[in-house]
Amino acid sequence: MDLHFGDSEPTDEERAAVDALLGPPESAWEGADRSEEDLRWARGGRAARDRRELLLPGLHAINDRIGWISAGALGYLCRRLTVPPAEAYGVATFYAMFSVAPRPATVLHVCTDLACTAAGADALCAGIEARLGPGSGVGVERSPCLGLCERAPAALAIRAGDPVRTAVSAPATAQAAVLAASAPDSAPEEPPAQRAVPQAGDPSLILLRRVGVVDPASLDDYRAHGGYTALRRAFALGPAGVIREVSDSGLVGRGGAAFPTGRKWQATASQPDRPHHLVCNADESEPGTFKDRVIMEGDPYALVEAMTIAGYAIGAHRGLIYLRGEYPRALQRLEHAIAQARARGLLGDDVLGQGYAFDIEIRRGAGAYICGEETALFNSIEGYRGEPRSKPPFPVEKGLFGRPTVENNVETLVNVLPILTQGAEAYAAIGTEHSTGPKLFCVSGSVARPGVYEVPFGVTLGELLALAGVRPGLRAVLLGGAAGGFVRPDETDIPLTFEGTRRAGTTLGSGVVMAFDGTVPxxxxxxxxxxxxxxxxxxxxxxxxxxxxxxxxxxxxxxxxxxxxxxxxxxxxxxxxxxxxxxxxxxxxxxxxxxxxxxxxxxxxxx
The missing domain is CATH 1.20.1440.230 (NADH-ubiquinone oxidoreductase 51kDa subunit, iron-sulphur binding domain)
Structure with a gap:
C-alpha cells in the first residue's frame, strides 16, 4: 500500500520551483492540464522513471524556494518523476536540512558539535534565542558540524526564496548570528585565507600552495600558477600511464580507509561493463573536518582538473561532485569554475582538443553524515534514502547506477596533480615508505592558530600542535573526529602516519586533530x-x-x-x-x- 496525499495540490510557487528544474510538464500524467490526447494513452512514464536521480535536486528546489516541503509540492514532484509518494517521503525525511512540516522561511543553523561546543555553542544558542524571541520569523536549529571548526562557534543562516540566500557567521556572537539571519546580504566579507590556512603563501606547500595566493574565480590566474600542466601530462601518458604513475606514487585514499588509489582506478578501468562513473565525495561531515571545504573554496579549479584526469584514466565521461549542503560558498565557487572550464574547452565534448569528452555535475547533499559512506552516497544520488549497501559487489564492479565507479574524496583527487607534475618517484619520496606524500590536517580546539595544515606524513602529533600553537593545560587530543580516538598529552610523540597511529592504538582517520584543555568537560x-x-x-x-x-x-x-x-x-x-x-x-x-x-x-x- 502506497502513501497518498489526498487532494493536496502545489501552490504556484511550488510548481514553479519544480518546473524550473525539470521544465514544464508535457502531459497530464506529469501534472499538466488534462487534454483529450491524455485520455487515449500514457506518455513519459519510462523517461520520467529514468530521471529518478533528480529527486534530491527536486527536493532542494522546493526547500530552497519555500523553506519546507509540503504534501502538495512533494506530490507534484512525484508525479513529474513517477516516484511513489511513500518512497519520496522517506527520502525527504531522511535529511536534516529538509522539513516536511511548516517552518519559517529563514532558518539559523547553529553548530553544537565538538569544536563549537568547546567554544561556547550552548551560550551562543541561548543568546540567539533570547534576542530573537517568539514571532521573530526566524527558526533556530541546533546543527551538527558545519565544517567551520577553525572559526568556532559557527552559524549558517538560510533564507528561502528565488534565489535562496545564505550567510555564515563565524566565529559567531549572538548579535552577529541574528544579523546574518535577519539580513543575509549584509553578512561580513569572507575572512582572508590565512584564517583557514595559517601557512598560506609558504612556497614549500604542495596541495595548498595556491590557496590565498590565486584568485579562486580566475581560470587565467590558476593556469599562470601551474594549472592544467598535470592534465597535459596525463594526455601525453595515456590512461594506463596515468594509473601507473598513481600506483607507483603510493597514493592511498585520504578519507580514512587508506585504500590504494591506483588499485581502485585500475580495477574500475579494466571492467568491461560501461559506462564508468567518477564520483567526488565532497560530503565531509566528520566533526572537526573542513580541509575539503578549504580546497574547494580556495582552489576550485584544482578539483576540476584532478577529476578530469581521473575520468580520463578510468574511461569515464561524467563526473559527479556530491557536495555538502552546508557549503554554500564552495557550491558557488565550483559552479563558477565548472562553467569557466566548460567555456574554455577544458570540459565538454573535446577536452583540450584531445578527443576526450568529460563533464562535471554537482549534486548537493542535505545533511546526512552516513552519506559519506560511498554506497550510501550512491543511493542518495540515485534518489533513494542514503543507506549503505551490502558488499560485495564492490563499487569498482557495481557502483553508481549499477556501473563500475571510482569514488574519491577531494584531498585524494588533488594529490594526483603533484604526482603528475613532479613524477611518481619524487612524490613517493615525501613522507614515509608506507604513507607517502603530503597530508592535510584539520587542527581546531584549544590552539592559537586553528586551520588546515599541510605537512609530510611522518611528523609527530606534537610537532603539528606546535605549528598550531597549542595552549597550556592540554587535557586530551581527539584524532580522526567523532569516529576516531583520544590520546593523552604525554602521547604527542605519535608519528602521524597510517601505520604509526595503528601501532599507537588509534587512527588517523580523515585528518582531524582536535585539542581540548581542562576547561572542556x-x-x-x-x-x-x-x-x-x-x-x-x-x-x-x-x-x-x-x-x-x-x-x-x-x-x-x-x-x-x-x-x-x-x-x-x-x-x-x-x-x-x-x-x-x-x-x-x-x-x-x-x-x-x-x-x-x-x-x-x-x-x-x-x-
Missing amino acids: LPRLLLRIAEFFRDESCGQCVPCRVGTVRQQEALQRIVERTGAAAAADIALLREVGRALRDASICGLGQTAWNAVESAVDRLGAYE
Missing part, C-alpha cells in the same frame, strides 16, 4: 559524540539503530550520577560497543564506540 563531550551517532545512524541495521541509542542513554546516566551505577553503565557500554563494532553494516556503527572507549581506557574519563 570531557563527560559532556562524550555525550555529544554519542548523540551525534544516535542522530546520524540511518537505522538500516539493528546493531547500529539500537546500539547508538543505548550508548547515548548510558552516557546520559553517567553524566548525571557517579559511583557504582556509573561502573555498571561502563560495563554495559563495553557490551554495546562490541556489538556495534562486530555486527554493524557500515563504518558508522563500527566506529561509534571508538572515541568513548579511548576516553574511558586512555584518559580515565570517569575516574
Whole structure:
C-alpha cells in the first residue's frame, strides 16, 4: 500500500520551483492540464522513471524556494518523476536540512558539535534565542558540524526564496548570528585565507600552495600558477600511464580507509561493463573536518582538473561532485569554475582538443553524515534514502547506477596533480615508505592558530600542535573526529602516519586533530559524540539503530550520577560497543564506540 496525499495540490510557487528544474510538464500524467490526447494513452512514464536521480535536486528546489516541503509540492514532484509518494517521503525525511512540516522561511543553523561546543555553542544558542524571541520569523536549529571548526562557534543562516540566500557567521556572537539571519546580504566579507590556512603563501606547500595566493574565480590566474600542466601530462601518458604513475606514487585514499588509489582506478578501468562513473565525495561531515571545504573554496579549479584526469584514466565521461549542503560558498565557487572550464574547452565534448569528452555535475547533499559512506552516497544520488549497501559487489564492479565507479574524496583527487607534475618517484619520496606524500590536517580546539595544515606524513602529533600553537593545560587530543580516538598529552610523540597511529592504538582517520584543555568537560563531550551517532545512524541495521541509542542513554546516566551505577553503565557500554563494532553494516556503527572507549581506557574519563 502506497502513501497518498489526498487532494493536496502545489501552490504556484511550488510548481514553479519544480518546473524550473525539470521544465514544464508535457502531459497530464506529469501534472499538466488534462487534454483529450491524455485520455487515449500514457506518455513519459519510462523517461520520467529514468530521471529518478533528480529527486534530491527536486527536493532542494522546493526547500530552497519555500523553506519546507509540503504534501502538495512533494506530490507534484512525484508525479513529474513517477516516484511513489511513500518512497519520496522517506527520502525527504531522511535529511536534516529538509522539513516536511511548516517552518519559517529563514532558518539559523547553529553548530553544537565538538569544536563549537568547546567554544561556547550552548551560550551562543541561548543568546540567539533570547534576542530573537517568539514571532521573530526566524527558526533556530541546533546543527551538527558545519565544517567551520577553525572559526568556532559557527552559524549558517538560510533564507528561502528565488534565489535562496545564505550567510555564515563565524566565529559567531549572538548579535552577529541574528544579523546574518535577519539580513543575509549584509553578512561580513569572507575572512582572508590565512584564517583557514595559517601557512598560506609558504612556497614549500604542495596541495595548498595556491590557496590565498590565486584568485579562486580566475581560470587565467590558476593556469599562470601551474594549472592544467598535470592534465597535459596525463594526455601525453595515456590512461594506463596515468594509473601507473598513481600506483607507483603510493597514493592511498585520504578519507580514512587508506585504500590504494591506483588499485581502485585500475580495477574500475579494466571492467568491461560501461559506462564508468567518477564520483567526488565532497560530503565531509566528520566533526572537526573542513580541509575539503578549504580546497574547494580556495582552489576550485584544482578539483576540476584532478577529476578530469581521473575520468580520463578510468574511461569515464561524467563526473559527479556530491557536495555538502552546508557549503554554500564552495557550491558557488565550483559552479563558477565548472562553467569557466566548460567555456574554455577544458570540459565538454573535446577536452583540450584531445578527443576526450568529460563533464562535471554537482549534486548537493542535505545533511546526512552516513552519506559519506560511498554506497550510501550512491543511493542518495540515485534518489533513494542514503543507506549503505551490502558488499560485495564492490563499487569498482557495481557502483553508481549499477556501473563500475571510482569514488574519491577531494584531498585524494588533488594529490594526483603533484604526482603528475613532479613524477611518481619524487612524490613517493615525501613522507614515509608506507604513507607517502603530503597530508592535510584539520587542527581546531584549544590552539592559537586553528586551520588546515599541510605537512609530510611522518611528523609527530606534537610537532603539528606546535605549528598550531597549542595552549597550556592540554587535557586530551581527539584524532580522526567523532569516529576516531583520544590520546593523552604525554602521547604527542605519535608519528602521524597510517601505520604509526595503528601501532599507537588509534587512527588517523580523515585528518582531524582536535585539542581540548581542562576547561572542556570531557563527560559532556562524550555525550555529544554519542548523540551525534544516535542522530546520524540511518537505522538500516539493528546493531547500529539500537546500539547508538543505548550508548547515548548510558552516557546520559553517567553524566548525571557517579559511583557504582556509573561502573555498571561502563560495563554495559563495553557490551554495546562490541556489538556495534562486530555486527554493524557500515563504518558508522563500527566506529561509534571508538572515541568513548579511548576516553574511558586512555584518559580515565570517569575516574
